[in-house]
Amino acid sequence: MNSSEIPADLSRVELGVTGMTCTSCSSRVQRKLNKLDGVEASVNFATETASIAYDPTLLGTQELIATIRGAGYDAVDLHQSAHDTADPLEEARAAEAESLKTRLLLSAALTVPIVLISMVHPWHFPGWQWVVLVLTLPVFIYGGDPFHRAALTNLRHGSFTMDTLVSLGTTVSMLWSLWITISGNVHHGVYYESAAVVITFLLLGRWWEARAKGRSSAALTSLMHLGAKEATVLVSGAEQKVPTSELSVGDRVIVRPGEKVPADGVVLEGTSAIDASMLTGESIPVEVDPGAHVTGATLNVSGRLLVRVTRVGEDSTLAHITALVTAAQSRKAPIQRVADRVCQYFVPAVLVIAALTFLLHYTLLGNGGELAFTAAVAVLIIACPCALGLATPMALVVGTGRGAQLGILIKGPEVLESSRGIDTIVLDKTGTLTTGQMHVTDVTTRDLPNTTRRELLEAAAAVEGFSEHPIARAIARDLATDTPLPQVTDFQSTAGRGVEAHVDKHRVRLAQAPADLTEPTLAQATSTALSRGATPILLTWDDQPAAVITVEDQVKPLAPTAVAHLRPMGLEPWLLTGDNPSAAAAVAQAAGIDPTHVRAQVLPADKEAHVRELQAQGRTVAMVGDGINDAAALARADLGMAMGAGTDIAIEASDITLMSSDPAAIVDALRLSRRTLSIIRGNLWWAFAYNTALIPVAALGLLDPMLAGIAMAGSSVFVVANSLRLRRFAPEGELQ
Structure with missing residues (x-):
């Protein structure tokens, strides 16, 4: 300022x-x-x-x-x-990608015959140089326009980048080849194919990057459209539909079953179950009654609610999550590309060396103008950044292509850099380490006169089959048998108090088991369920406690072994969840996570804040999640990984998307990212080493421009071959 x-x-x-x-x-x-x-x-x-x-x-x-x-x-x-x-920024991105695609297709179509005619000597018919010149000009002018234009822009501001090297190298190759073609000095080589290959491959990399742009902003767009579009406002006893954008603090809104809560507020009338999984990531609905707080964009599962609006617009919870994602993404700058940093000094150095080479040969050595110019051109050609330009895009194309085959979607080169330094990995619970679906894991019954265990379980399945509650659906699904269920009559559902009905003249009721049950067997089952964070459901039969049905989310089979494989990679696992401490501790124990690295009942903002806290301790943090509540933390983390079964917002806010819900994919994604980065670094090292070694040779006049072109092509072949090794990357398979 x-x-x-x-x-x-x-x-x-x-x-x-x-x-x-x-x-x-x-x-x-x-x-x-x-x-x-x-x-x-x-x-x-x-x-x-x-x-x-x-x-x-x-x-x-x-x-x-x-x-x-x-x-x-x-x-x-x-x-x-x-x-x-229409979003003008998205339109500009789409137009840029389409323009690059058109340039790429044209350049690729022309480069193939250019390379074949130039490199296959039996095809050197009389005047072949003129044909190749005609084919190369569209590639150089139209295909290379983005690089030439960017180079001129950078030059106006006294800056040198990769684009400067591309424009300089291809221009020198074209001018030299044009002079050779016009002068007829056939004993000197032409380098049209070098210019065409450089431009085509770099267009491929630039187009791939253009397609990846803007994905982080898609997370914000998804968040914007998450909330309800309309609200039913109660005005003087009459209902009135209004857009949610027109709601004010103090308005009273009616929320019916199946509708989204239009804004943050307090329940005035009614009881219901609120499915807040879109925000909390937890699968168990929250029971609400008068005085309870509800959050905009959550889903009303059962009862009718009258809600007084307390926060709207930028003050709402959804807006705060959006702001967290925006702030986190704006601070997560991509890596400063190695090539651009070096080019800032490399390009001027090459120009100076080329000028000194000409002066050395022309004045001090007296070699004449043609030999001095030939040596200077050899310096510029050997410095042409073909291998340098291919180093990153080739490895990215091969690595990300292999990742796509394995269900691992990597969004950009900065992701690979992030994966290298990760030392802490934060794991969400529901949907990441656990299945995210409720299942019946245990049933404890007591002996009742004239009643069998089978009758109790079939009655429970029959009654819960009338409810839409996720726990009820789990019981109805898991306890159902192949035989027809008994008939249910007089079904009633009371939010917060469970369900009841008549089954074969018996009064059956199911509700969450109280912690003070007196029947010893059922009390022990309830205590055991609560200790591990499960939900115990009490079945009463004609007003007598008859069974405790334990329902819980289960740890995925490969979660423990996946966590075990993270530690040898230098990663310390943490568990963050919005669930209760008992459930969090049980999952951590099952997955093999240190209990001191567990944080429970964590709100979306707290997840993001905890990632920041770990980063403030000097840690490099990866975050794995699948819910909207994870979006801000995924964006804040140095590396965000979203499970593909999760929400679009979590996927868009992340750096890597795992199409599989298997925790083993986390290990494979990190291995592939680090392997691809290693290949890129090896390519860059070779490209710079090649230039460093051969530029002095060219400057001394010991390297003919034709040999310089061959050496440049050989360097490019090495980079391509090295990148293709990523095609052989194999996942760990089923972790042992």
Whole structure:
């Protein structure tokens, strides 16, 4: 910020920034904005957004947009377009991806014959150079336009990036080859195929990146559409439908069974079960009655409720979760790409070396203009970043393709960098370590006169079959038999008090078992169930306690072995859950997680805060989850992994999506990520080592430009072959 005094009441705006090709672009835009008086800006390359606080007395949004455009990029006000049907930033991303796809297809179609004619000597018919020139020009001009344009933009600002190397290398190859073709000096080689191959492969990488852009913003879009669209407001005793955006604090709204709660509020009348799994991730509905707090976007399962609205708009729980995801994503900047950092110094160094090479041979060695120029061209050609440009996209294409075959979706190169330093992995409980579905795990009965165990269980299944409660559905499903169930009459369901009905003239009631049961056998079963976080359901038969049915979510079979495999990888597992401490402790014990690394009854904001707390301790944190309540934590973590069976919001907020719900996939995803990163680093090391070793050789005049082209092609072949090793990556299979 340039101004010495900035008012406390700054205005804030979110701008979408398009046209950025690397992290140096986002840094440049951020510097330009922060040079303005009264401006504090943070530009995120990954999400293509600029979060700006500015003094409205000094400038406005249009001046901010003009500054970004003056830096060579484009911008759009995301707040202004939020109410429009079309998202201009998404449209720009889609247009960019489509443009790159068109350039890629054309370039690839022309590059194949270019390479064949150039490299297969029996096909060198008279005048073949002219044919290859004609084929290469569209690739160089149209296909290479994004790189040439970006290089010129960077040059205007005194900056050098990967685009500069691409543009410089392909331009030198084209100009040299054009001079050779026109002059007819056939004893010198032409390098049209080098320019075409470089541009085509880099277009492939750029198109792949363009398709991956904007996925984090999709999480926010999903969150925006999560809540109810309409509310039934009670006005002077009459019901009136209004959009939820028009609700005010104090309004009284009616929420019927099957409807979403339109806003945060307090129950005034009625009792019901609220399915809050979309926010809490926990499968057991919460019983509510007058005085209980309810959250907007949760689902009313059974009874009719009258709710007084207490929070709306930006104050609502859903808005707070959205803000957490936004803040977390804006701070999770992608890695500064190795190639761009080195190119900032490498490109000027190459230009200087080429100029000194020409002067050395022309003035000091007296080799003449042609030999001096040939040596200088050899330096520029050997520095052409074919291998450097292929190092990352080739490994990404192969690695992510192999991951897709295994049900592991990796969203971008920064994900791989994050996977390398992870030392702590935070696991959600429901849907990640457990199945996320309620099951009957135990049934304890007592002897009653003239009544068998089978009769009790069939009666329970028959009665619960009339209820939509998740626990009731589990009992009805798991206790049903192949024989027809008894007939049920006089069924009644009372929220918070269970269900009751007549079964063959017997009065049957099912409700959550009280902790003070006096019947010894059933009291012991209840105590055991509560100690491990399960839900004990008491069945009474003609007002006599008859059975305790234990219902709980179960740990996935491979969860313990998956956790065991994480530790040898240098990862310390933690468990975060919104469930009660008993259930959390039971799952941690079954999965093999240290009890001191368990946090229960954790709200969505608390999950995100706990990830921040671990990061503040110097840990590099991975988060694995599947619910909306995990979205902010997934975005905040250094590496977010979403189970594919989870919500779209969790998947979009994550870095890696596991299409399998098997915890073993967590281990495979980390192994593949680290392996791909290792291949990328090996490729980059080779590419830089190749340039470092051969540039001095070319500068001394010991390397003909044709041999320089062959060496460059050999380096590219090595990078491609090294990347293809990822196709052989094999999962651990069933963990032992």
